Amino acid sequence: MKVAIIGAGIGGLTLALALHRAGIEAEVYEASEQIRPLGVGINLLPHATAELTGLGLGPALGEIGVQTAALAYYNRFGQRIWHEPRGLAAGYPVPQYSVHRGEFQMLLHQAAVERLGAHRIHTGLALESVTLTGSTLMDPGSEPAVFSLRRRSDDTLVEASADVLVGADGIHSAVRRSFYPVGDAPRFSRRLLWRGVTDAAPYLDGQTMFMAGHQDQKFVCYPISEQLRREGRSRINWIAELRVPGTEDDTPPKSDWNKRVDKSVFADSFADWRWDWIDIPAVIAGAQAIYEFPMVDKDPLPGWTRGRVTLLGDAAHPMYPIGSNGSAQAIMDARALTDALVQFKDPSMALREYEADRLPRTAGIVLRNRMNGPEQVMQLAHQRAPQGFDDIESVVPQAELAAIALRYKQLAGFDPAAVARAAAGGAKA
Ligand SMILES: Cc1cc2nc3c(=O)[nH]c(=O)nc-3n(C[C@H](O)[C@H](O)[C@H](O)COP(=O)(O)OP(=O)(O)OC[C@H]3O[C@@H](n4cnc5c(N)ncnc54)[C@H](O)[C@@H]3O)c2cc1C
Numbered sequence: 513m514k515v516a517i518i519g520a521g522i523g524g525l526t527l528a529l530a531l532h533r534a535g536i537e538a539e540v541y542e543a544s545e546q547i548r549p550l551g552v553g554i555n556l557l558p559h560a561t562a563e564l565t566g567l568g569l570g571p572a573l574g575e576i577g578v579q580t581a582a583l584a585y586y587n588r589f590g591q592r593i594w595h596e597p598r599g600l601a602a603g604y605p606v607p608q609y610s611v612h613r614g615e616f617q618m619l620l621h622q623a624a625v626e627r628l629g630a631h632r633i634h635t636g637l638a639l640e641s642v643t644l645t646g647s648t649l650m651d652p653g654s655e656p657a658v659f660s661l662r663r664r665s666d667d668t669l670v671e672a673s674a675d676v677l678v679g680a681d682g683i684h685s686a687v688r689r690s691f692y693p694v695g696d697a698p699r700f701s702r703r704l705l706w707r708g709v710t711d712a713a714p715y716l717d718g719q720t721m722f723m724a725g726h727q728d729q730k731f732v733c734y735p736i737s738e739q740l741r742r743e744g745r746s747r748i749n750w751i752a753e754l755r756v757p758g759t760e761d762d763t764p765p766k767s768d769w770n771k772r773v774d775k776s777v778f779a780d781s782f783a784d785w786r787w788d789w790i791d792i793p794a795v796i797a798g799a800q801a802i803y804e805f806p807m808v809d810k811d812p813l814p815g816w817t818r819g820r821v822t823l824l825g826d827a828a829h830p831m832y833p834i835g836s837n838g839s840a841q842a843i844m845d846a847r848a849l850t851d852a853l854v855q856f857k858d859p860s861m862a863l864r865e866y867e868a869d870r871l872p873r874t875a876g877i878v879l880r881n882r883m884n885g886p887e888q889v890m891q892l893a894h895q896r897a898p899q900g901f902d903d904i905e906s907v908v909p910q911a912e913l914a915a916i917a918l919r920y921k922q923l924a925g926f927d928p929a930a931v932a933r934a935a936a937g938g939a940k941a
Pocket of ligand 1: 518519520521522523524541542543544550551552553554555613637638639640680681682683684685686707769824825826827833838839842
C-alpha cells in the first residue's frame, strides 16, 4: 500500500514516520520550496510525547525541548489561581515538552529523510485538486486516489495517484476545500494573538508555563530552549491576546503565521502587568520579532473522508490555541490512522474507522476550547473577583478548579491514567 501525504507539517511528518514504522510506504508532498524552522513555541502534551517516544524521537526531543514541570494560571494582577505539576512531575511516564515549533518540525523532517529517504519527501509541490471517486455507500472507495500538484519552480501540473491520500495541509487545507468548496471559512473569535520569543533571565523555576488574565485579555509564557535553560537563561515564548471589535460579517483577518507587526499595536494594554516574579512589558520589549494571528477555528465537520481520501491535523479540526492541543491532536491522528491502516486491509474501511475514532474526540475539543477549555478557571476568577482576591479558595474552591482541569485532560486524551495505559500497552490514549 502507498499513502500520499499532503503537507510536511507536524501532522504530515509524524504520519510518515508512523507509517514507515508500520511497514507502509509513504510519500510526502509539501508546498514550500524548502522546509525551514518557522513559527514560535508549541507544547507537546504527554500523550503526544508518548507517541513520539514510540517513534524513537524521545532523546532528540529531550535535547531541544524544555520539560514543562508545571502549569499555572494567574489573574491580571499576578495573583495565582491554580497551579498543577506537569509531565514527569505529575506522574506521567513521559515528559511534556515546550519546544520551538520550527526546531521540532526540522527534527521530524530529518528523521523522515533518514528513514524514508529524501526521495520520498517532495518540496515545492502544492496540491491543486483531488478527483473524488468512490464515496457512495455502494462504492465506498475501490479506486486509488487521483490528484494533481502544482510544481512551484516551473508552474506546471503534475498528476499522481496513491492507494490513500491524506490532507495534512493545515488550516487552509486544499484537500478539505475539495470536499467542502463553500461555507468552510475560519470562524473568528474576535481575539487577536501577538506572539514573540524573548531571551531573558528565567522566571519562576525556568520550566513553568503560565497564563494570566481572562478571556478578553491574556498573556501566556513558556520557555522553549533546553540549551539556554542549561546555561541558566530562558528563551521565553510568549503570546499576548486581546479581544477586538468585530467586523460586520465577522470575517477574520487572513491567518498568516508569519505576519509581522510592531508592539505598539497591543503593548499599552499590558503596561502595568509588572509583578515581583515577571515584568511583562520587558518581555514584550525584548522580542526581536512579533507576529500577529487571529484566533480562529472552524466548525467540526460532518465527515473527513471521501473514498480513499481523508484529513488529518489542522486540516481536519483547526481549534483555538487553548489547552496546548493543536500539534498533540495531529500526532494522535497520525497514530490512529496508522493503526487503522494496519488493521483493515480495505483502505476505505480503514479511513472510515479512523474518522469514527478521531472525529468525535477532536470535535469535542474544538467546542470545549470555544468555552475556554481548561482556562475557564481564569474566567471564573475574573467574573467572581474582577478586582483580585485575598484568598482564591473563597472565590473558586480548589475542588472546582481541579474538576475543570481533570475534565479537560480526559476530553483531550491526556489524563494520567490513559497516558500510562498507552505507554505501557501501546493502546491509544
Ligand atoms: C509556518 C507555520 C508556523 C506555525 N507556527 C506556529 C506557532 O508558532 N505556534 C503554534 O502553536 N502553532 C504554529 N503553527 C501551527 C501548528 O504547527 C499546527 O497547529 C499543528 O502543529 C498541527 O499541524 P499540521 O501538520 O496539521 O498543520 P501545519 O503545521 O499547519 O502544516 C501544514 C503543512 O502543509 C503545507 N501545505 C499547505 N497547503 C499545502 C498544499 N496545497 N500542498 C502541499 N502542502 C501544503 C504547509 O506549508 C505546512 O507545511 C504553525 C504552522 C505553520 C505552517
